[in-house]
Amino acid sequence: MRVLIVDDERLARAELRRLLAAHPDVTIAGEAANAPDAIDQVAQLRPDVLLLDVQMPGASGFDLLLALDDPPEVIFTTAFDRYAMQAFEVNALDYLQKPIQAARLAGALQRAAQRLAVHQPAPALAPRQLFIRDGERCWFVDVGRIRLFESEGNYARVYFDGERPLLLRSLNQLEERLGPRFVRASRQHLVNLEHVRAMTPGDGGTLVLELSCGTQVEVSRRRAAALRAAGL
Structure with missing residues (x-):
């Protein structure tokens, strides 16, 4: 499972890398500090899952998703309670509040693997x-x-x-x-x-x-x- 980390805070990205190291079935495809960079990396790297911060300077995690024709699966990572209901409404894999707990991340990754396993391949270039x-x-x-x-x-x-x-x-x-x-x-x-x-x-x-x-x-x-x- 290929994961792209998207968070404007360098320390937050480093903490996610540390937590993901405990999951040998997860490959960190890359990381981005803002929405424009993430858009480019999604197009180039085709990750299976985004670990996505909600609030970032310039454009939010939701703005990023709106810009993608075929968004990957998403696990939201944020420190802001006020986004929780909105995040759950989007039917994301999970909503992890910072500081992120290892057990909560493990559960979200397990759900990601299950969802990816049951998806049927879409026609070439067609979004799922x-x-x-x-x-x-x-x-x-x-x-x-x-x-x-x-x-x-x-x-x-x-x-x-x-x-x-x-x-x-x-x-x-x-x-x-x-x-x-x-x-x-x-x-x-x-x-x-x-x-x-x-x-x-x-x-x-x-x-x-x-x-x-x-x-x-x-x-x-x-x-x-x-x-x-x-x-x-």
Whole structure:
């Protein structure tokens, strides 16, 4: 398991290195002192797990996650109680308050190994999960749980489970990144084919997709022709 340490405090990074030395199955891929450096290292090193401080100068740990197209698993490490609820809302592996206890870190690493073991490989270049922040709420969302993206200007509304937060990504950006399981139904909608339970003819050569939640999405005539040509 490859870990990237992200913390603006040199002593905090050194302490994490000391604690991680007790785990022979963990490789420290690198360390970063700020969000921009971490973004570069995630792209270059492709770590499995981030040990991520929440509050750092310039950009927070949450800002870092928003900048990543495909964030690794995350264990938050911070001295600030007021971030605890937000950290748990994002469904991170764990939230470790400084000074970090060896037993708590060991438990978080064990959960990381378990989660990594069950994930199926994603298509080449396609993200496995997205990090979404809407106001004070945050989520890590497996891409397969997302039924639909709906364009709202420069944002996309994301439909998964019972949630519908806004994501600062355009549909064009998402379509390029998400791979073949998502199809562009229209200028307004990007649909996960795995959540389509029925496809019926619409007016004027269009199609109507019925999603697993009951939502109906109309596919434009031009895009309907492309879907039919692809055998869908």
